[in-house]
Amino acid sequence: MAVTSEIQAPRSGRVAPKYTRHGSSRGNFEMLAWLFMRVSGLVLVVLVFGHLFVNLMVGEGVHAIDFGFVAGKWADPFWQIWDLAMLWLAMLHGTNGVRTIINDYADKDGTRFWLKSVLYAATAVIIVLGTLVIFTFDPCPPNAAAELLPSFCPAP
Template sequence: MAATTEIQAPRSGRVAPEYTRHGRSRGSFEMFAWLFMRVSGLVLVVLVFGHLFVNLMVGEGVHAIDFGFVAGKWADPFWQVWDLAMLWLAMLHGTNGVRTIINDYAEKDGTRFWLKAVLYAATAVIIVLGTLVIFTFDPCPPNAAAELLPAFCPAP
């Protein structure tokens, strides 16, 4: 039974040169990425659990979600900021996680480069799109059927 092995603190402050895939040090980026995963993870636990509770557990749950529900939430700056923070933190946290996985499993330089290029492009598109939607959203669009809109929209 080998399970009693004592776990020691990491001894190396750096990766030995023979184990690095790139030539030289990239400064402290990896340390900040590591720290960001922990800090953003803590914040995301609160943001995502709150998001799931309000959207799935309260009232009629998922059945209540429609355009009027989203419009009602985003009429309130509180939920705009909540969802914006969740969008940015979750996308950056997830992108860094997938970056780590690509670095672990894609051994060819070209494969890693292209997988990460696709990843970063997708991340940029989703973050920009999501941010624009939250800030340019009109809860009472003209020419929309009144019964689909939240109650606070003026009658057409």
Template sequence: MSATEIKSPRSAVAKVGSNRIAPQYRRNGSSKGNFEMLAWLFMRLSGVVLVVLIFGHLFVNLLVGDGIHAIDFGFVAGKWADPFWQIWDLAMLWLAMLHGTNGVRTIINDYAEKDATRLWLKIVLYAATTVIIILGTLVIFTFDPCPVVNGVQLPGGFCPVP
């Protein structure tokens, strides 16, 4: 290979013919369908939606009211008392996790050379993603700022006194 020649990447697509301008390619094995195209499209769309969600989140938390000095347990409790903010934060959690998981999946596919290594890395990735999405969703929807334990309300300066 000469100094100006670029080595072909690993691919399931083999070049047919010697047309340098527009080479033709032939697939070896079965096609994966449209999954990779849909994953690529998801990354673009979710990225745009995430930009809106994240900047909205930052604006409300850092610029409205007292800014960063107002963020405490009571601020989050008041925010999550409104279903709008629960859905907003849930969408941000789900999209961020799925967007990141898809990106890491692509990196694993690009750099893990052995099939077994690729398989186990993806299993760990998908398991971690599932656990974080489930736990995050449970926290958002089961959050109780004024819990009662054994008939006694736990102390908090923002909870009404019975």
């Protein structure tokens, strides 16, 4: 005699209370974070390959990359914006990915809070410092000692 038992469909059982949605659900944030990862990933592919092509293939290639090359590149607002977009998108994309990993693997709320706090603080510091470097970079600062200036700077 065969014994048959009914197999429930996946997710048809009761959902644990901690996984139920409430009025203040974060579902929209997670959906937007998921969408951001896809869009920023595509944009980053274009930005990174454009960056690599210009730096490694155009002109003398890798042999031309030095302080003067970067100074000349960042003298153009187009390349400042390009590098800024690459910095911001890479940092936010990576931060969102690490945030997801923390949410998946940190079991305790306190651990999750502190890991994400450190992550967000590090992200903010790197974004702020990187933005400042891109926009305040001056290869020929005024009142600098002549022996410290690159050869292409006019003599003081």
